[in-house]
Amino acid sequence: MTTKATNYGKISVARRTPDFIKNQVRQNQIRNAVQLQESLPVSVRRLRVDDIDQVVAIEKEAFSPLWVSSSFKRDIDNKRANYLVACFDEEVSPEEILAEIGADQSDPDDNPRPPKLLSRVLGRLGFSSSIEPTTVDDAFNIAGYVSVWYQGEEAHITEIAVKETLRGRGVGELLLIGSLKAAIEYGSKVMTLEARASNFIAHRLYQKYSFKSVGIRKAYYSDNREDAVIMTTNPIDTEEYETLFAGLQTTYETRWGRMDIDEY
DSSP: OOOOOOTTOOOOGGGOOHHHHHHHHHHHHHHHHHHHHHTOOEEEEEOOGGGHHHHHHHHHHHHTTSOOOOOHHHHTTOTTEEEEEEEEOTTOOHHHHHHHTTOOOOOTTTOOSOOHHHHHHHHHHTOOSSOOHHHHHHHHSEEEEEEEEEETTEEEEEEEEEOGGGTTSSHHHHHHHHHHHHHHHHTOSEEEEEEETTOHHHHHHHHHTTOEEEEEEEEEETTTTEEEEEEEOSOSSSHHHHHHHHHHHHHHHHHHSOOEEOOO
């Protein structure tokens, strides 16, 4: 007699057909891929000259059709500017990533086209569908960036952007943490930024770090004349903020499994 699946997802041995087992294996591969996405091996450091082309590409992707390239090369050594990037660990090889998701690493001459599942996973992560090591390394070198300008006692985030295929993986928050740490070390008392009025996801992230709405810039964004919300933190040079910030960093590290930020 065949037993039906219960509400708890139990399935009888009689129903464990080859197709069912194949489906379970496929679901496990997808789960492994998602876990890889959720723990991207990135760290935050200062912008280097050889990062600029990739940062400009991310900037263009994030801010088109309004995109006008920032003067990264001119301002990279400006003491009042701080450009930070989230970059993938150099020691993480394409082979390790492919092994993590259980992909076949046979000779590419024998298997010139990667499996469909692998292609989808790599595409969602920002890889090219090609599994050539140089292509993968290039695609994964820089995941996002943030630019901060120091004006008196204020640190102002002018841009923060993450490669589109890597959003929702904690990269933006890591860049925000890095920019706050740098601002505190610089001696800033508050941090400010502008966000689209409709970008509620960004608002929630910033509010978590004590940013509050202090004003509106009307029709700030020329693509659709959307307002910008001006957001400013509580004083970041106080013991109260130090305690809050330390707790948020611990929470981040617990959520994502790591929090690597270079000393500035």
